Amino acid sequence: MxxxxxxxxxxxxxxxxxxxxxxxxxxxxxxxxxxxxxxxxxxxxxxxxxxxxxxxxxxxxxxxxxxxFEVYLKTKSKTRGQAPASASSSSGAAPAAAKAEISEEDKQKAEELKAAGNRKVSERNYPEAIKLYTEAIAINGSQAVYYANRAAAYSQQSDYDKAVSDATKAIEIDSKYSKGYSRLGHALFCQQKYQEAVEAYENGLKLDPENATIKSSLATAKSKIGSVDRSGPGSPPPSAGGAGAGGMPDLGSLLNNPQLMNMAQQMMQSGALDQFMNNPNLARMAQNMMGGGGGAGGAGLAEMMQNPEMMDMARQFMGGANNNSDGNNNGGSGNSN
Missing domain, CATH: 1.20.5.420 (Immunoglobulin FC, subunit C)
Incomplete structure (x- = not known):
């Protein structure tokens, strides 16, 4: 032959x-x-x-x-630089070769960068955390956890498009990585894409059925389906039945509350309002409440009412207000407990 x-x-x-x-x-x-x-x-x-x-x-x-001969040359041109067919017959041959090329030293360096990024997240320094995760990905881009962690940092900065992109990439790398679906669900939820968020959480729960966080997030996302403003993605969530987000009363009903108005008048007389406006954190929350920066007005108010500084100031004021009614003008400046 x-x-x-x-x-x-x-x-x-x-x-x-x-x-x-x-x-x-x-x-x-x-x-x-x-x-x-x-x-x-x-x-x-x-x-x-x-x-x-x-x-x-x-x-x-x-x-x-x-x-x-022309067919041979075209075939050779297409396969030039790829792994030999004998290495793997599947489409994953090239990624497998790429992983093999990463040295142990580089892998260790990438892990150190990831750990440093995690520390920055705990410090709430999200821009630096993103920078460190990006450096880890540049060294070893085959690790789903690097993308998932960066997705979480992006979400903390309200950069949900990038968070969705990174979480999706994490899932592409490892379809069995439940945290990738959790990160994706969170980012989609924050974009008010509740149905898509539900699907992401459900996929994550299939992989990790006992994960309490995913279960809770899934329930919340399901409760939101149908409540999104139809004017389009990114619109602030609607307030139903005169209530703001999170079940808080809207601003109008609060202003019609005689006890609240009486408290506001006493604050103005006692000087507590000046103390409030000079506190940068509380001033920021007030701006969010009025401008919707924290979601709907009720959501911004909810944040204020849950803030320890606000509650402490309220206790101080109430103590000062009671003293004023007895004739002692302390201006709400008593020591906190």
Whole structure:
């Protein structure tokens, strides 16, 4: 069989040379020399292109030697730089080779960067955490946890598009990584894409059925389905039945509360309002409440009412207000408990 294959190759070569002489590819001055060479090659291999039996046995028509060689060159160009087919027949061959190229030293460096990023998250320094996670990914981009952690940091900065992108990438790398689905669900929830968030949480719960955090997040997302403002993604959540987000009363109902208005008047008289406005954290929350920066107005108010500083100031004020009613003007400046 090997001898026959060689004869078929010689036949194609002789056929190619003859065609080149006939179509002018080879100049007339060189044709005679080529024809002599063809005769010598044919005799050496026992090949005669004019023989009908050999034409039947060795011809590759309608293909020819040139077209076959062009196919080979195209195939070689596509596969150049890829892992050999014997390494893996699956589409994951290239990533597997890439992982093998990462040295243990680089892996350790990436892990150190991830750990440093985690510390920055605990310090609430999210921009620095993102920077460190990005450096870890640049060294070893095959780790789902690096993308999931960066997604969490992006969410903390309210950069939900990037959080969705990173969480999706984490899932692509490791479809069994439940935290990737949890991060994705959180980012989608914050974009008010509640149905998509539910799907993400459900996928995560399939992988980690006992995860209490995912269970709770899933329940919250389900409760929100249908409540999103239809004006489009990113619109603030609607307030139903005169209530703001989180079940807090809206600003109008609060202003109609006589006890609250009486407290506000006493604050203005006692100077507690000045103390409030000079506190940068509480001032920020007030701006969020009025401008919707913390969600709906009720949500911003909810944050204020849950803030320890606000509650402490309220206790101080109430103590001061009671003293004022007895004739002692302490201005609500008593010591906190």
């Amino acid at each position: 090997a001898a026959e294959n060689k004869k078929a190759l010689v036949y194609s070569i002789l056929e190619f040379l003859q065609k080149s002489c006939d179509d002018g590819t080879i100049s007339k001055d060189d044709t005679e020399g080529i024809e002599v060479a063809m005769q010598c090659i044919g005799e050496a291999f026992g090949v005669d292109p004019t023989d009908a039996a050999q034409q039947e046995a060795y011809s590759t028509k309608p293909a020819n030697l040139l077209s076959i």
